[in-house]
């Protein structure tokens with residue numbers, strides 16, 4: 165078992181490690197049992213809904229897909245990793261009952277793949293209510309100076325084009341029914357800060373966030389709600405198995421997770437619970453972004469809590485505010 169799988173995850177002073185009954189195991193996927201009860205979430209909270217999760221066969225997306233299914237929804241996993249995707253379908257069906265999950269091998273940058281994804285999703289489940297845009301190739305994270313321009317093309321293709329293709333495939337149906345949620349796994353870094361990410365990664369993520377925030381305006385007052393959720397430290401990683409860094413990038417240093425305000429790695433199962441919570445509160449989040457620790461904070465009490473909202477502006481950040489926050493912390497902008 166990987167190192168991070170052995171430690172007790174403490175976030176905001178609470179143990180968010182899943183404790184649940186369904187002990188489905190996998191030799192391919194790095195999973196722990198999932199249980200929504202600790203987060204005060206009901207297992208039928210999303211009953212009747214159908215979700216598509218891109219990049220749903222690994223880490224963050226896997227946690228989202230499993231938690232959304234645990235909350236009673238049907239789930240379509242769209243990922244280009246066929247082995248992990250098929251295993252994700254098996255795990256979710258074993259945890260929730262046959263027919264809960266469908267895996268469709270999909271490259272989100274391909275128009276024909278997204279068309280096939282939509283056809284299969286509609287054929288199996290009749291509709292899609294929730295679109296979770298989450299796919300990304302995390303290796304596309306080098307500096308602009310030393311990365312081939314094809315890396316930037318790929319980053320924009322997955323983040324910008326991929327998100328736009330999925331929106332065009334699934335949002336029209338949501339608008340027809342006046343019911344839907346579109347979300348995106350954003351980053352809080354819209355340019356490269358000193359210690360994380362890379363220019364190529366941040367540029368693609370910023371493009372997708374721009375599409376999302378603009379979509380929020382396009383679908384205003386339709387019953388379709390759009391927001392970004394920033395996972396920020398969601399992983400169960402075996403650091404010893406990490407590939408070597410790309411040229412120009414520093415060697416990964418786990419001690420960076422000791423930085424102030426950072427609570428350590430968040431297990432994907434807990435990340436999934438936060439996503440379920442945010443989906444249930446999508447109307448309040450419409451047109452904004454939320455960082456996962458703030459979602460956990462909010463899960464302690466009715467959301468949003470007016471008593472704390474004005475004290476902690478970070479609870480509900482607009483995209484502009486997010487960008488401004490990190491601009492002020494970035495290189496060349498030291499106060």
Ligand SMILES: NC(=O)c1ccc[n+]([C@@H]2O[C@H](COP(=O)([O-])OP(=O)(O)OC[C@H]3O[C@@H](n4cnc5c(N)ncnc54)[C@H](O)[C@@H]3O)[C@@H](O)[C@H]2O)c1
Nearest residue numbers: 219222223224243244271272298299300349395396397398
């Ligand atoms: N992990 C974090 O803490 C964190 C922080 C901020 C943002 N994010 C965002 O969350 C998302 C998931 O991150 P992760 O850490 O789980 O990454 P990951 O690499 O573990 O998973 C990404 C998944 O996307 C799939 N994928 C990649 N390219 C694809 C494509 N073209 N078509 C379909 N599927 C594709 C991969 O096969 C994989 O299953 C990413 O968008 C990432 O930018 C993560």
